[in-house]
Amino acid sequence: MPATMREAFIESTGRMLESNPDSVVVLADIGVSQFRDAGHFKYSGLEDKFAERFINVGIREQLMVGVAAGLAKEGFRPLVHSYTPFLLERPYEQIKIDFAHLGLGGIFVSVGASFDTASSGRTHQAPGDVGLLKLLPDFDIHIPGHADEAAVLLDHATSGEGRVYVRLSEDTNAVARPVEPGKFHVERRGSLGAPAVIAVGPMLDRVLEATADLDVTVLYATTVMLFDGWTLRDTGATEVVLVEPYLLGTSASEVSGALHDRPHRLLSLGVRNMELRKYGKPEDHIRAHGLDADSLRDSISRFLSLR
Amino acid sequence: MTLLRQTDYSYEDLGKLMTLMTGDEKHSFSATSTLDVVWTLYDSVMNVDSSRPDDPARDRFLLSKGHGPMAYYAVLAAKGFLTTDQLKSWGGFDSILGYHPDGELIPGVELGTGSLGHGLGIGVGMMMGLRLRKQDKPRVFCLMGDAELDEGSNHEAIAVAARFGLEQLTAIVIDNTSASYDWPGGIASRFENEGWSSATIDGRNREDIKTALTQSHPGVPHVVVAKVEAK
Numbered sequence: 001m002p003a004t005m006r007e008a009f010i011e012s013t014g015r016m017l018e019s020n021p022d023s024v025v026v027l028a029d030i031g032v033s034q035f036r037d038a039g040h041f042k043y044s045g046l047e048d049k050f051a052e053r054f055i056n057v058g059i060r061e062q063l064m065v066g067v068a069a070g071l072a073k074e075g076f077r078p079l080v081h082s083y084t085p086f087l088l089e090r091p092y093e094q095i096k097i098d099f100a101h102l103g104l105g106g107i108f109v110s111v112g113a114s115f116d117t118a119s120s121g122r123t124h125q126a127p128g129d130v131g132l133l134k135l136l137p138d139f140d141i142h143i144p145g146h147a148d149e150a151a152v153l154l155d156h157a158t159s160g161e162g163r164v165y166v167r168l169s170e171d172t173n174a175v176a177r178p179v180e181p182g183k184f185h186v187e188r189r190g191s192l193g194a195p196a197v198i199a200v201g202p203m204l205d206r207v208l209e210a211t212a213d214l215d216v217t218v219l220y221a222t223t224v225m226l227f228d229g230w231t232l233r234d235t236g237a238t239e240v241v242l243v244e245p246y247l248l249g250t251s252a253s254e255v256s257g258a259l260h261d262r263p264h265r266l267l268s269l270g271v272r273n274m275e276l277r278k279y280g281k282p283e284d285h286i287r288a289h290g291l292d293a294d295s296l297r298d299s300i301s302r303f304l305s306l307r
Numbered sequence: 308m309t310l311l312r313q314t315d316y317s318y319e320d321l322g323k324l325m326t327l328m329t330g331d332e333k334h335s336f337s338a339t340s341t342l343d344v345v346w347t348l349y350d351s352v353m354n355v356d357s358s359r360p361d362d363p364a365r366d367r368f369l370l371s372k373g374h375g376p377m378a379y380y381a382v383l384a385a386k387g388f389l390t391t392d393q394l395k396s397w398g399g400f401d402s403i404l405g406y407h408p409d410g411e412l413i414p415g416v417e418l419g420t421g422s423l424g425h426g427l428g429i430g431v432g433m434m435m436g437l438r439l440r441k442q443d444k445p446r447v448f449c450l451m452g453d454a455e456l457d458e459g460s461n462h463e464a465i466a467v468a469a470r471f472g473l474e475q476l477t478a479i480v481i482d483n484t485s486a487s488y489d490w491p492g493g494i495a496s497r498f499e500n501e502g503w504s505s506a507t508i509d510g511r512n513r514e515d516i517k518t519a520l521t522q523s524h525p526g527v528p529h530v531v532v533a534k535v536e537a538k
Contacts (some may be wrong), residue, residue: 024439026432052439053439055435057463057467058466058467060463060466060467062424062428062459062460062463063428063431063460063463063464063467065428066425066427066428066429066431066432066460066464067428067429067431067432067435067467068432069428069429069432070428070429070430070431070432070433070434070435070436071432071433071435071436071439072432073417073429073432073433073436074432074433074436074437074439074440075436076436076439078432093422093425094425094428094460097419097420097422097425098425098428098429101409101411101419102410102411102418102419102429103411
């Protein structure tokens with residue numbers, strides 16, 4: 001079992017390269033060393049073993065995405081990878097045109113999440129990543145909350161054909177859930193019609209702690225595009241709390257869409273859209289954005305008291 | 308019965324075909340900066356066949372700049388990829404021919420372009436794909452404008468195409484002096500400094516165009532700077 005999502009990523013990439021001769025990895029320096037010196041991992045030295053199918057273009061992210069699209073055009077299944085801002089934000093138009101507009105498929109895998117490298121500052125943080133990709137058609141978006149879930153979702157992405165984004169993070173839940181791509185997992189069922197709390201990826205453990213003694217249904221989301229509105233509807237909830245590890249409200253429109261015929265209230269919790277200008281550790285940022293268990297409990301209780 | 312595709316057009320017919328789109332009898336088709344290069348490519352350089360537009364062995368043409376595609380559409384019609392009826396529909400809601408091309412709609416067109424600076428990077432990726440498939444015959448031609456070189460993404464691709472030794476990749480820069488700022492030392496030097504082979508030619512001389520596009524340049528990519536009258 002992989003200890004971290006990064007380890008799961010290296011292992012899954014190894015399985016992809018071994019099983020699919022048309023798979024290829026395109027990098028812009030970031031990630032090269034981990035694939036080269038994967039050390040004690042089962043799949044060490046991937047870059048040597050599959051040298052032809054590792055293409056490093058140097059620190060050129062627009063080219064990384066363009067080259068990946070050219071490979072997809074020639075029938076390959078490209079995987080591109082970098083820190084979140086350099087994978088998605090810097091080459092955003094290449095993703096829009098070279099992949100979405102040209103109708104090509106590929107796998108985008110990020111590390112860094114919203115603030116895994118909190119001490120690196122804003123330049124290495126991209127809490128808007130999922131919101132940005134949501135603006136492009138037909139992107140599947142997966143947010144694993146555990147290394148084992150990352151393995152499942154990455155294997156699903158590499159064996160498929162479309163455009164897929166997998167957002168890896170160092171923040172994880174203690175125990176993996178039996179995730180199924182495209183489906184919410186019902187973590188805890190409250191009474192019929194009880195408020196539904198949707199915990200996305202690594203937010204689950206804090207949500208469970210915050211809601212331990214509340215009559216709520218907790219849904220665990222590891223795929224947010226497509227958004228599993230049916231499972232949400234089936235709870236009968238008319239009060240929904242959405243807890244996301246990136247910009248708050250990113251999937252709010254999907255919640256409203258799923259409940260369009262049902263009067264409902266929605267509270268969105270997540271990373272606030274602001275220049276925080278703080279360093280420190282990820283847990284400091286979790287607290288600063290009100291996403292630690294105590295803050296979540298306060299926010300959710302206040303919301304539920306407004307009946 | 309209507310004859311849908313006609314392929315016995317000559318260079319002299321291109322003006323007539325372009326008029327189907329512009330509707331402007333007085334339009335000077337020869338003023339279109341890309342006309343002679345695109346015609347020469349399709350007429351006597353590239354291995355393409357309108358009956359097999361997806362042939363893996365074909366040469367690939369990328370109209371990176373995407374702008375002013377009438378000459379391109381006219382050449383595609385002359386070579387049997389498009390019908391004259393399709394030319395007449397140019398720019399209409401249901402037409403497959405827009406003011407910038409969409410490769411998902413037009414047979415034989417590789418990319419959807421119009422936003423500058425996307426073609427060469429994709430071309431590098433296509434070449435890497437052909438290399439992985441051990442296909443050493445197909446060539447990739449990427450047509451750009453001198454002003455398009457302003458986009459930094461091109462310079463990412465220029466450097467790496469040379470480092471990867473993509474001999475089958477040819478960039479064509481139509482230079483109609485439309486960039487806001489000049490390129491001291493010339494456009495070709497931007498490529499040569501990175502290790503490309505180059506030829507700077509008269510973009511109206513079809514013999515010179517053909518020569519420049521078919522010359523040998525072992526182990527390195529090749530750029531043809533085709534100078535035409537200033538915009």
